[in-house]
Amino acid sequence: MYSRWLARAAAKKAKAPRTSAFRSLTTEAATKPPAASSPHDLLSSELATLRCTLLPLLGAGHPVLSDVAQYYFRHPSKQVRPLIVLLLAQATNGLGHGWARKLEEAEKGLGVPQADWNLAAVAGDGAECYLDQPLTRRDVLTDWNPHLPTHTAAFGEPFSVFPPTLDASVEGEPSPSSSTTPARTTNPLQRVASACTTSTASSSSSCTPSSTSGLAHTILPTQIRLAQVVEMMHTASLLHDDVIDASPLRRGSPSAPSRFSNKRAVLGGNFVLGRASAALARLGDDEATELIASVLANLVEGEILQLREVVGAAEAEAAAQATRVAEDEGKTQPPPSPEAVRAAWTVYLQKTYLKTASLMAKGARASVVLGGCEDAEEGAAAQWKDIAYAYGRNLGIAFQLVDDVLDYESLDAADVSKKKTDGKTGEETLGKPAGADLQLGLATGPALYAWEEHPAMGALIARKFNMPGDVDMARELVARSSGVARTRELALAYANKARDVLAPLPPSPAKDALLALAGKVVKRKS
Structure with a gap:
């Protein structure tokens, strides 16, 4: 079936524009699922399976390390980043010149035809997936780790100069050190059932992939693995951030540093990054690897930028000095200079891109790259990668702006929680401590807007809110200003930009879900 489709596609490519080829592809695909009421609904089974099959990638030889690495993955999350990757994969697959080649590579790597990928996942058929084949000797790569494919019996034994055969017995391999860690099998398709079974006790979501879903026929295995890599990198950054910020909560539960200690949280984050790097290398695409690897540098740059605070020292001190002079002379405090405000917003938005939007933007672009959109393409097809990047960048900034708004709105919720019948506090609603940004000395969007309306905010920003x-x-000044409303308006502007850049994409349920996701991000309350 696949060979006949490939022959037809090759014949049409020579005499038909790519839009016709795309229509042919979608016509032959499985029945299109009904319109989803939520962006997550369209890929609900894929997202559930993605999370379950990700856990075996994080098994470690020490049970504590496994627990730390898997801790945040066992808590419910929005999964916005993998959702963006998979939706853009579905929306753009078939538009690039390299799509047929990518399909052929996937078929050879999985050992089953494209139409049978999802059925193989359910039945546990197929040879070892190419995404799990190590790029170096397996026993060297995993020596000694009982939760990864390895034929080294014990680290204390002499290491053979001859690599063991792939069919060697592993009876001498130590048993897993933690019964809660899913056993590693050779094929990720086979791991779907076993990983989901062992994860049922810690996750309320169903992990069984749908054999009738047409999505499995249009999203490549490499793109699914990319979504897992993106989620791993995001989670690793959370492990590190919670140490830096001394955060006691994450997603409404004790943070990893609170649960395990700062040192273990840092080491767990490093371990997750290591596993993400290995999975990234096996995608076999230099451009995608470069894109995602560069996010690591972006995350560090953003954290360093945040240490400097959102206002440069010179601008903040100048504003504070002007405030002190006005107070001494009994005059009305002057408004901040346009230069100071511009500098503050420039650094703030730059930090927002580096820490939040870069992973969404580059993950989205890498997904389109893995779908066969290449640099050599010209005309309309050359824009798909740029569309994906622009969507992720704008949506990522909108997402963080709303997050910064929620930090202030959660404070209001905390103030009135005693009057509410549900008894929920701001921390329970947001899933992290209320007012954390101000406590950390960070002036985010609402505070910067409040500074424009209340010059007294400048002195507070300059000293990072560190005086009694x-x-x-600062909370009072923000409440008396339009800072929260204006920040939400700015988030809406970025979300609308994300929606606008999708216009050239052909109509599809995935495109509709991407449009809906932009609206959902702005309206979220947690």
Whole structure:
């Protein structure tokens, strides 16, 4: 079936534009699923399976390390980043010149025809997936780790100069050190059932892939693995961020540092990054690897930029000095200079891109690259990667702006929680401590807008809210300003930009879900 489709596609490519080839592809695909009421609904089974099959990638030889690495993955999350990767994969697959080649590579790597990928996942058929084949000797790569494919019996034994055969017995391999860690099998398609079974106790979502879903026929295995890599990198950054920020909560539960200690959380984050790097290398695409690897540098750059705070020292000190002079002379405090405001917003948005939007933008672009859109393409097909990047960048900034708004709105929720019948506090609603940004000395969008309306905010920003009463005063100034509303308006502007860049994409349920996701991000309350 696949060979006949490939022959037809090759014949049409010579005499028909790519839009016709795309229509042919979608016509022959499985029945299109009904319109989803939520962006997540369209890929609900894929997202559930993705999370379950990700856990075996994080098994370690020490049970504590396994627990730390898997801790955040066992808690419910929005999964926005993998959702973006998979939706853009579905929306753009078939549009690039390299799509047929990518399909052929996937078929050879999985050992089953494209039409049978999802059925193989359910039945556990197929040879070892190419995404799990190591790029170096397996016993060298995993020596000594009982939770990864390895034929080294024990680290204390002499290491053979001859690589063991792939069919060697592993009876001498130590048993897993933690019964809660899913056993590693050779084929990720086979791991779907076993990983989902062992994860049922810790996850309320169903992990069984749908054999009738047409999505499995249009999303490549490499793109699914990319979504897992993106989620791993995001989670590793959370492990590190919670140490840096001394955060006691994450997603409504004790943070990893609170649960395991700062040192273990840092090491767990490093371990997750290591596993993500190995999975990334096996995607076999230099451009995608470069894109995702560069996100690591972006995350560090953003954290360093945040240490400097969103306002440069010179601008903040100048504003604070002007405030002190005005107070001494009994005059009205002057508004901040346009240069100071511009500098503050420039650094703030730059930090927002580096820490949040870069992973969404580059993950989205890498997904389109893995779908066969190449640099050599010209005309309309050359824009798909740029569309994906622009969507992820704009949506990522909108996402963080809303997050910064929620930090202030959660404070209001905490103030009135005693009057509410549900008894929920701001921390329970947001899933992290209320007012954390001010406590960390960070001036985010609402505070910067409040500074424009209330010059007294400048002195507080300059000293990073570190004097007694500074946090309460900053909260009051923000409440008396239009900072929260204006920040939401700015988030809406970025979300609308994300929606606008999708216009050239052909109509599809995935495109509709991407449009809906942009609206959902702005409206979220947690």
